[in-house]
Amino acid sequence: MSKAAAGSNNHNGNEMNSNQIESILQSQVRPRLSRATTMLSSTSQLDLHLLTGQYSLLLVASALLASNKLTGSVLKWARGVNDRDGVRVVGQDVVTVDLASQVRYVSVLVAASRAGHGHGQAVEHLATKLRKMSSLISDFRTFSRLWGLLGIAQWALDLAYSKKTTNVENDKDGNNNHESDEDDPVVKAITWAQVAVNVVMQPVENVAFLANHDVIDLGNNKNNKVYNISVGKLWRWSSRLWAAHLMLDFARLARQRHAGSKDDGVSKRNQEQWWREFVVDAANLPLALHWSAHDGFLPDLAIGALGTIAGGVRLVRLWHDASSRQG
Template structure:
């Protein structure tokens, strides 16, 4: 029997074969990563609103973190003392840069507000209170945006405005934003009242239909769909309430010309809550 050690070894793969295999692995890895990249693209930059929401949450999150780190450094602990002061400063600088970018992007926001006004005129809410709220919100925002634009451009010396004028514009634009937020809270309260009234009317209708078996069967068919719609509406309502409840003290803070109402830590926390509450469903649906 021949010695197996004398059998010839298979030739090594050629450089061309190795390059083909490497390319196939790279292509397979890229194909596997493409769904994740698509989700990131949809969640981050699919629309201007999505981009601004991601930037907003990052901005206030960095501000909150930087202020938190500054406070940690003041604790009487060796690990806290070892924390470099450069980290909070750099985080805050990055947050300020993001804020500037967001304000710059809103220079063209009047176009979207005008479209909102047209849509409100064409399809106004059926309820007279909600219709009045929507009209006032459109008007407040149409005044807010040019003021913010002028303040931003004046602060960057694009418009020949004094520092005092720029400060006034920032204050009055913040007050108009506060008007919008207050009207949002009023709208939510009105929608809550209307929803409760509709629920009571539905309960009366169900009670009246108990005498007719066919009516009960017909109503049961739509109960599941209506229940799902009701849950979605309540979730949206609660989310909007959280967002505007977080916005409200921020708008009052920037509307005051006297001493500030909130600390930078509180502003960072409230802004993160407002942004994150809206960002979570955006990423879930991306």
């Protein structure tokens, strides 16, 4: 093949690659970027992304620490293996006497190799950084709720004067928006109860957050107490009120489910929305109860998993809706 022909082929190949890249950018990358920009321009949607990221980071960090702990336990067990089994761990190596023992303890060799060369310290360092990032996101989300009473006031006005009332409260679960029928007095009563709970919860959370960051001073003593109420107690009461909000939401969902069972015209989309809200509340309720207790009862791995479910369920739907509008 001549140099001219080879050069022509290279030129055609480069042109095809360029066209393929341009096609991918136009048909896949650009629409996704546009969708993400549109979604993140909304405060509530940004909070939903942050919520999912916050708990996902905690989940990954906790999983890394659990894996590291398991590896250390396996290595510790391996070092204690009796010589009569034909295996001895020397440093970071497994020395075997016969082939049978070598096959039997191949998993020990893997664990020992992973535990060596600072692997454990590196995992702990990464997990610490992820947890700090998760905590930072949590602080940002709590800060953004300092003016949450405005959204609650709007929610109350919508409930009082609109046929369809949208729940726009900026609560801890990332704005679990839903509509309720004014025609159903039970649902309306439940929604008013949720408004009342959030009217109390939001200031309690605001005071706890600001006092926790030394923006306001709750007292003059070292325990940072006023009226014998500590910052920790304020956080717990805020979480208990959140739990009350979620339990009321379960009551609302039960009422809507009962009404829907009598209505053959309930759409598939409404059914999907009902189940989505139920799963979100079911994931959030253990978190609210955990933070309502003095010392909590959930490990970080469970907290991360539940929070990721609560955010991820709605985030997937949000991306789907954004894709449908663009399509």
